[in-house]
Amino acid sequence: MESSSKEIIRNFFSPVALPSAEEDWFFSLWEERTFKQNALITEAGQMERFFYIILEGVQVIYLLNQKGDKVVLGFSYSGSPSGVFDSFLYQKPSDTFLEALRPSRALALSRDNYLALFKTNPDFHQWGHSFFREILFGRLFREVELLTLSARERYISFMQRCPDDLKVIPQKYLASYLNMKPETFSRLRRSVSY
């Protein structure tokens, strides 16, 4: 594994301090996977097999509503986690698609290896607590924004915190994430500065 990839994993699991012998074992659990642009990484109806950390690229997670339209739930990009966590943890078919919007490179950890981490070193429980707390509060923050802000306010708030990676993906995905029509997103992009 490249030293830059090791650094990304170390940062991601930062509260966990592993002795060097254990660290070699830890790095050996990960495999690098690449995905072409528009590849379906996980399909709705299939089981998620991996927990990913993204090295490069952008992915979108979405589900299909009753009309068959894509409803975007979130994105992942360099340095962020990716995967369909509920399917991965509960071993149930995924309700969502995970798709590479840009050619992507990711480090993948299988479920068995993921579970082995918690058995091997109690520090991973602390990491797990922080990780899922961040996800929960992130989702709550998003819910509050969706329920309380106008389309214009949602656009400004998102664009101010949006990583550069996401600014180049097709607008329809960003519009869906912000719960607005692509036309509205396009109009705001033309008329609003942030």
Place this chain on the structure above:
Amino acid sequence: MAKLLLTPENQIQRLNQLLDNFSSLQKLPPEILRFKPHPKSWNVLEVLEHLSICYNQYEEKIITALKASTDTNTGSWEYQPGFWIRFVIEGQRPKGQHRPFKLKTLKKFEPHMVLEPDTKAVQNVMERFRNNYLALKRNIKDSRSKIMDHPRFASAIGSVVSFRLPESFELLRCHAERHMIHRAGIIASQD
């Protein structure tokens, strides 16, 4: 008739459900799969064989159309069939847990199986179905990077109905879902 917007993701999701449904059949004993509610009706194996025959009628046409379609990098297609094709597809699509109406099977789609297929024959039918519908899913996935600009191809019932790829995928999927309800009825009739 309402608008019908086809997308590969929707077709993939439904096919995964169909294949999951099929996995439960693989756990059933051969006696259940061979059971006919009436001497003239099909058993589960004949239903699966019929679905394989239908897919095989389209397989080559689908592959040819995939080769004839232009590659793109702009994301997956969305396709809206015209009135006539919508009518044909809706005739196959199950309404909830019911088949809309019974359709007469043309001779060329009829499964020809021995009365008491042995374990090997049962396995072959199961494997053929699984491979065919996994191939259909693969074809749908391959089509995602293409523009649907290939010439129309004649359906399995002749050129009175001709398809573009999304329409043929949808017909095969709806037809298979229809027969999954059929096969559930056959199994339920044994209880």
